[in-house]
Amino acid sequence: MSSDSKWLDSARAQWLWRGKDRPPFADVPALGQVSVWDFPRPPELVREAREIVVFWGHLEVARTRAAWAVRETAHPPTFYLPLADVQPGLLEPAGGGSFCEWKGPAQYWNLVDGARRLDQVAWSYPQPLSGAEPLADCVAFYAHNLDCRVGGSKAHPQAGAFYGGWITPDLAGPFKGGPGSGAW
Known part of the structure; x- marks a missing residue:
């Protein structure tokens, strides 16, 4: 894969939904919920005020109040935790990218x-593109095999093997990753 500008422009231009309008199939948010269809594309990085905790069984992997939430149209947020808030010695490079x-x-x-x-359960962007620089010293975790909590609420994994968003009760979908969502 390449970061050349023609490839990036082409990849970025493919998205129909960009957070300006909700599609007719979007769920109506209940009281206290936010629609993921109101999140922008390109995504925004927002400092997360709620405490984020990641458990692997009874082992606490990470705990922070300094996470970044990446919010992108049709996706539940992906939370990037400072590497300094991950228990030392638990992460090893997995290879690939x-x-x-x-x-x-x-x-x-x-x-x-x-x-x-747990193989390839987390990822990071040590040399992020312009606009994503705050993620340079952070790591995100897939919620599939972990107990991930946002402000005390259990997070459920976004569908699909590739996406890493965490679904919490304060979100209205539907969420990208399920069958038929490839063009969202």
Whole structure:
């Protein structure tokens, strides 16, 4: 994958929904909810005020009040936690990577605790593209095999093997990642 400007412009231009209008199939937010269809594209980085906690079984992996929430149209937020707030010695480089047209080249991480391991359960952007610089010293976790909490509420994983958003009760969808959502 490349970061050349023609490729980036083409990748960024493909998205129909950009947070300006909700599609007719969007859920109407209940009292106290926010529609993910109101989030912008390109995504915005917002400092998260709620405490974020990640558990692997009974092991606390991370706890922070300094996370960044990346909010993008049709996606539940992805939370990026400062690496300094992750328990030392639990992350090991996983190899491989991917490229996001908004954030740049991603590096993947395994969680390791003695003989236990979860492969490619986290990712980071050590050299993010312009606009995503606050993510340089942060890591995000997939919620599929972890107990992730946002302000005390259990987060559920965004559907699909690639997306890493966390669905919490304060969000209205539907959320990208499920069947038929590829063009969202």
